[in-house]
């Protein structure tokens with residue numbers, strides 16, 4: 001079986017769906033993984049070369065079943081994109097343990113569980129892992145105690161994976177998207193936040209799902225065969241410009 005494959009979590013919409021389409025365009029078969037069965041079935045039904053797998057990535061039993069089914073359906077696993085994520089913003093004082101766990105269980109536990117469950121198949125194929133973090137994992141900000149901390153954890157987890165799995169020929173890299181107008185972002189971005197992002201981003205705009213997907217697909221490809229343990233911000237320059245004091249602009 002020579003056709004390359006990929007597993008994308010959170011594939012039913014947003015960045016995961018765009019990444020699925022980019023993988024399909026380069027001839028890969030894709031396992032689309034999501035916990036939202038309705039939209040997953042709808043989107044998978046519109047595409048050839050995909051298999052839809054219902055799974056809550058925060059549930060160890062679900063993940064074990066998903067990994068088994070994905071390997072059975074695809075035959076080999078050349079890439080795993082841990083993209084499923086949730087955002088819940090609020091001040092530290094208002095972040096109760098339920099909110100903390102809701103965010104951590106998908107954003108960080110999910111990456112750990114899916115990667116571990118698929119590690120044997122990734123080693124067999126000398127595949128690649130790409131974990132989706134966020135600029136919120138690179139720079140602290142208000143309201144993101146759970147979200148930002150979960151994403152900082154994803155960045156370090158990626159480096160742990162690169163350190164341990166390099167000897168098996170498995171690469172692990174991390175993509176930190178800047179703001180993209182997906183359902184996740186629009187639920188927590190007010191107009192004020194949108195305007196502030198435009199102001200703080202050198203390219204003066206939000207990114208698109210495809211622009212993030214292109215970086216993910218590159219890192220999974222043979223073109224990135226000597227790249228592992230890296231953190232790539234696809235963010236219009238937000239991370240590189242530090243505080244970016246408006247008073248220092250010409």
Ligand SMILES: NC(=O)c1ccc[n+]([C@@H]2O[C@H](COP(=O)([O-])OP(=O)(O)OC[C@H]3O[C@@H](n4cnc5c(N)ncnc54)[C@H](O)[C@@H]3O)[C@@H](O)[C@H]2O)c1
Nearest residue numbers: 010012014015035056057084085134177179180182184185
């Ligand atoms: N949109 C942004 O501005 C932005 C910025 C930085 C990082 N990100 C990250 O990009 C990733 C994709 O986000 P998006 O903006 O495309 O969001 P989205 O809400 O459009 O899509 C997320 C998908 O993940 C699925 N999902 C959520 N929790 C799940 C779980 N426990 N198990 C299985 N599936 C689950 C949802 O059903 C949905 O289909 C996330 O990890 C997010 O944190 C997004």
